[in-house]
Amino acid sequence: xxxxxxxxxxxxxxxCSQENQAPSADETTLTKTAETEMAxxxxxxxxxxxxxxxxxxxxxxxxxxxxARYQYRHPAETLKFFGIKPGMTVVDTLPGEVWYTxxxxxxxGEDGKVIGADYSPEMWSLFxxxxxxxGAKANWAAEWTEKAEGWRDEGDAAVGAFAxxxxxxxxxxxxxxxxQIRSMHHFxxxxxxxxxxSQAIADxxxxxxxxxxVGVVQHRAPESNDDAWxxxxxxxxxxxxxxxxFEAGGFDLADQSEINANPKDxxxxxxxxxxxxxxxxxxxxxxxxxxxAIAIGESDRMTLKFKKPE
Numbered sequence: 001x002x003x004x005x006x007x008x009x010x011x012x013x014x015x016c017s018q019e020n021q022a023p024s025a026d027e028t029t030l031t032k033t034a035e036t037e038m039a040x041x042x043x044x045x046x047x048x049x050x051x052x053x054x055x056x057x058x059x060x061x062x063x064x065x066x067x068a069r070y071q072y073r074h075p076a077e078t079l080k081f082f083g084i085k086p087g088m089t090v091v092d093t094l095p096g097e098v099w100y101t102x103x104x105x106x107x108x109g110e111d112g113k114v115i116g117a118d119y120s121p122e123m124w125s126l127f128x129x130x131x132x133x134x135g136a137k138a139n140w141a142a143e144w145t146e147k148a149e150g151w152r153d154e155g156d157a158a159v160g161a162f163a164x165x166x167x168x169x170x171x172x173x174x175x176x177x178x179x180q181i182r183s184m185h186h187f188x189x190x191x192x193x194x195x196x197x198s199q200a201i202a203d204x205x206x207x208x209x210x211x212x213x214v215g216v217v218q219h220r221a222p223e224s225n226d227d228a229w230x231x232x233x234x235x236x237x238x239x240x241x242x243x244x245x246f247e248a249g250g251f252d253l254a255d256q257s258e259i260n261a262n263p264k265d266x267x268x269x270x271x272x273x274x275x276x277x278x279x280x281x282x283x284x285x286x287x288x289x290x291x292x293a294i295a296i297g298e299s300d301r302m303t304l305k306f307k308k309p310e
Contacts, residue, residue, distance in 0.1 A: 189232030235273030
């Protein structure tokens with residue numbers, strides 16, 4: 001028994017000695033390699049731009065003409081307020097080569113998608129002298145998608161399109177954010193002629209994921225002005241009317257901001273929004289009137305964030 005105990009003690013001492021001895025050359029190499037890889041990963045992570053840094057870079061790369069509008073349109077603050085980040089799927093209503101599709105293509109990146117949205121051909125027919133020729137909008141979604149493909153560079157977001165009133169079923173519940181930038185007045189003005197505002201809001205609800213966002217930037221009418229003047233024909237709509245319409249459509253008002261407010265714009269009931277820059281529709285040929293409009297700047301705008309319940 002004594003020899004058995006001594007043997008066991010010796011084996012235990014050998015085992016402890018092996019545990020405490022220096023690692024082999026192979027083990028040292030593996031350890032240092034792992035540590036190096038971790039350090040590289042941490043360095044790469046530190047260098048990886050944040051979403052907002054990426055947005056700032058994209059905005060800085062736009063043309064001087066586009067950047068001249070930043071003082072009124074506040075694209076960085078607006079997109080941040082709506083929570084738009086790379087990799088999202090975003091609907092852009094009345095999409096343009098810059099505002100906002102061109103910006104979003106670069107910003108959302110290869111994991112994101114921009115879906116252009118237009119008014120229905122039936123609604124376009126109500127625009128009077130501004131209505132497109134009959135049949136011109138029949139293939140808008142396919143034609144716009146092809147055009148937008150030409151705006152894309154390597155690494156940009158994918159594109160798609162639809163017209164309000166005919167949302168494809170395969171888009172239902174796939175969208176993170178719907179943008180309505182200076183477009184709700186058109187839906188509002190034709191609500192009584194075909195329920196176009198109600199239909200558009202229902203389409204947005206269908207498109208969005210639970211918890212998805214509608215971002216509204218809209219020319220804002222003074223609440224004290226006449227309701228008929230503020231129905232959208234003049235470009236302006238009351239903020240209370242927009243909030244009521246979205247809440248009636250099942251959305252919650254999640255937040256509101258004054259980032260696109262312009263207190264210099266105080267329209268009377270004889271004004272319409274296109275008197276102001278960049279259009280200067282009623283003042284372009286009158287230097288004094290144009291100077292007065294330019295001194296005001298672009299319109300006073302509400303900025304509202306509506307959320308689809310989760």
